[in-house]
Amino acid sequence: MPSSRKAYKVMSDLVDKTGTGPIIDLGSGWGNFVIPIAKSNRQRQVIGYEMSTLPWLISTLLKQILGLSNLTLHRENFYHASLPAASVIVCYLYPQAMIKIQAKLLLEQPKIDFLISNNFALPALQPDAVIMLDDFYKSPVYLYKIADPGTIQYSAKY
Template sequence: MEIAALVVLAVVLVVGASILWSTLRTGMPPMPSLGRAPRAMLELVEAPPEGGIADMGSGWGTLAIRFARRFPRTQVVGYEVSFFPWLVSVLLARLMRLENLRFHRRDFREADLDGVEVLLCYLMPEGMQAVQQRLERDPGSVRWVISHCFALRGREPETVSELPDLYATRIYRYRYQ
């Protein structure tokens, strides 16, 4: 029994260290979008997009999975740097047989946005600034940016939804082009 406990402890430490390392490297932890926020974000995409959907910093995959299930004919891609959240996302997508969903273990700043119409974000302010810089450099076909909690500085959102939760969480939708 002691060996099993040591193995579990070692796995927890390795996973924790891996997540801590990627958080320190990027300044953004892999946080899942929970509660009412994913539903509110889904409601802001009123019809299936003509282009794809990209989750910038997909964490554990929960948001990308919801969008892939809601829009089964739309290609959804998630970008995540942290190894274990990325791995969980890939395994969940395979278990759920979501053929329209892919996860890349890559920094979203290097994402290929060709053919992407909707960007999903649940990033810290620094991450949102990186998204904004990325879009200023090359917006591709991006028409909408939907952000959980954090706004794009200097841009006026088309819609701001305030959720009836403890934190009065805000969901922002920006028309980009």
Template sequence: MTILTILLIFFMCFITLLILFDSAKNGITPTPTTSKEKAAALKLTESLHPSFIADLGAGFGTMAFPLAKQFPEAKVVAYETAVIPWIFLLIRNFLQPRANLSIRRKNFLKEDLSSYDLFYTYLYPKAMEQLQAKITHQRTTMISNCFAMPDWKPSLIWPVESKVNYSSIYLYRRN
């Protein structure tokens, strides 16, 4: 084996360990929004006029970048705590800059979310419970991929064909 091969193997093992560590810490692996889910979510936002958007658990930016493009006058903040997706977000923002997009490596549950008027989420059920507790009295619109808010009634449920079965996009309007 050459030194380059050994370094490549070490690098790949390091990346895998980072993903495993972040997945254990966050309770979920990075799972990108599919193109059909993205299209449905963006379609739901067409009639909205948000000024401050948060992508909570932005992953690789599958929604943050299209939301920033669709709403150039709005400020979009992508929150991601996992190292590999966060680095990918930074690289992608360098290669495809969006003036209205900022990327934060912060736990959104520890942030003040009161100024956002649109949330996009693709979180797992426990994180949805925590988010619900945090923003339960907030006036906002939220689009959630796959997972519903435990105690909120959605304004709309849009079934979307997924890779294996069907998932749903949930729209919540809290006034």
């Protein structure tokens, strides 16, 4: 399920405040988020994970057409992948997936500085910010500092 434009904007703004390291999109789908984020952050490595064949093929084709050498797309189950260290993980998944991601981060402990989630919270971790979108559902975007890389500023209203 793709995120709304407002969610993309908030998530993109938050990603821009997470440093200069790699960006990982868990469930990158058709590339609706991972392609624009790779285009606007050409100095950063961007990594997407997607299991569904057709969305992965389309996003891979778009990556090639746009010449996004900073973008790597894996057709792989990210639960089984050895995630690299990254400045930020971005996701829009469902509650059970967030439980699995939380366990993966806490047990495997890859160096991840931030996690940004559209709509669904990590159940056992307190978010550092919850940004309520001005949309029909008043959707939340959650920001978690997984590591402590310093203070992040997030004052914009969406």
